[in-house]
Amino acid sequence: MRVVVTGIGMLNSVGLNKDESFENIIAGKTGVGRITHFNPEGFASQVAGEVKGFDPKTIMNPKEVKKADRFIQFGLAAAKEAMADSGLEDYDSDRFGISAASGIGGLPVIEKASVIVETRGPRRISPFFIPSALVNMLGGFVSIEHKLKGPNLASVTACAAGTHAITEAYKTMKAGMADKMMVVAGEACICPVGVGGFSAMKALSTRNDDPEHASRPFDAKRDGFVMGEGGACLILEKYEDAVARGAKIYGEIIGVGESGDANHITTPAAGGEGALRAMKMAYKMAGEPKIDYINAHGTSTKYNDLYETMAIKALFGGKENTPPVSSTKGATGHCLGAAGTIEAVITLMAMQKGILPPTINYEEPDGECDLDYVPNKAREAEINVAMSNSFGFGGTNGVVIFKKVK
Numbered sequence: 046m047r048v049v050v051t052g053i054g055m056l057n058s059v060g061l062n063k064d065e066s067f068e069n070i071i072a073g074k075t076g077v078g079r080i081t082h083f084n085p086e087g088f089a090s091q092v093a094g095e096v097k098g099f100d101p102k103t104i105m106n107p108k109e110v111k112k113a114d115r116f117i118q119f120g121l122a123a124a125k126e127a128m129a130d131s132g133l134e135d136y137d138s139d140r141f142g143i144s145a146a147s148g149i150g151g152l153p154v155i156e157k158a159s160v161i162v163e164t165r166g167p168r169r170i171s172p173f174f175i176p177s178a179l180v181n182m183l184g185g186f187v188s189i190e191h192k193l194k195g196p197n198l199a200s201v202t203a204c205a206a207g208t209h210a211i212t213e214a215y216k217t218m219k220a221g222m223a224d225k226m227m228v229v230a231g232e233a234c235i236c237p238v239g240v241g242g243f244s245a246m247k248a249l250s251t252r253n254d255d256p257e258h259a260s261r262p263f264d265a266k267r268d269g270f271v272m273g274e275g276g277a278c279l280i281l282e283k284y285e286d287a288v289a290r291g292a293k294i295y296g297e298i299i300g301v302g303e304s305g306d307a308n309h310i311t312t313p314a315a316g317g318e319g320a321l322r323a324m325k326m327a328y329k330m331a332g333e334p335k336i337d338y339i340n341a342h343g344t345s346t347k348y349n350d351l352y353e354t355m356a357i358k359a360l361f362g363g364k365e366n367t368p369p370v371s372s373t374k375g376a377t378g379h380c381l382g383a384a385g386t387i388e389a390v391i392t393l394m395a396m397q398k399g400i401l402p403p404t405i406n407y408e409e410p411d412g413e414c415d416l417d418y419v420p421n422k423a424r425e426a427e428i429n430v431a432m433s434n435s436f437g438f439g440g441t442n443g444v445v446i447f448k449k450v451k
Contacts, residue, residue, distance in 0.1 A: 082235050094380070125190075278386070337429055339367075
């Protein structure tokens, strides 16, 4: 069975839909700025990639908004866009499943409920608290909205969750358990506990005096990642079904890879050894094709960027053989569990439009990070095969390879 992507949707800090987001990424714009969701004074990191101007009442019944945390709302918006983009109207609901993803889920409502129980007592907790917070409720809400009665799955593998949701959907279809799958991801953890927690780990950038340049993947002066938020969705179908109904095909999934570092709870394995094994798995499954572009995990942290660079060079047998690589997190920030799905959408759009997204804020080369990172300006290129990487805390790695269908 061949599995293809026939619909996509996306929103993040640079746009409220896939086209606006992609155009701004290609233009080298960033959505990173000083935090406005709360007063960040006193926090080590005061910058984030916030989604601005999003009104959940435009995609939900206003009475239902309070039942769904912001990460679910983002997923609903992306799913609505992807379904419309796919053109699907008549389908067998029993054979249409969902694979959802979020790294943390409803952290803001957990934070709020914790304050309420301490200050006002347990009887004042909202009955919608638990349904708002659970990661799998993203799939729950979306499946109800679109009447998807096939397998209902959720990946909660930190920053690899969005890519793992794609691989889970792919494997579900290959196993014959569904004819179509929706992959949907959402993350919205820019709240005091989220920012404070990552700051306590010293994982975030503290370039508070220059927010727009805080997320700088592969740059020598990178000092940590910048939290982002957003959502994305992909509609997966059997190739034959997509062709039969004349659907637009964004790309075919030809390889997926997963691995575990078994090394450290937060630090990736030395040299990117775990990431390399996931890339090798996907590359072998794909038939070791010529890769034209890699959308890197590229978080703007010291070790991720270094080790991912080392792993890419090891995969291709040296710097001289590697394809162009870029990280779009300078534009969007790091959307945690939604990052992999967002970046898969970006990768597919880059493939369709024949343009390499830039790595912005790349100002000072790092001698150890020495690949072609498409610095600062987008570049036209024919992209027939592309790889997208995602790696998460706990040593969890996910890779997906897409091929243009001609």
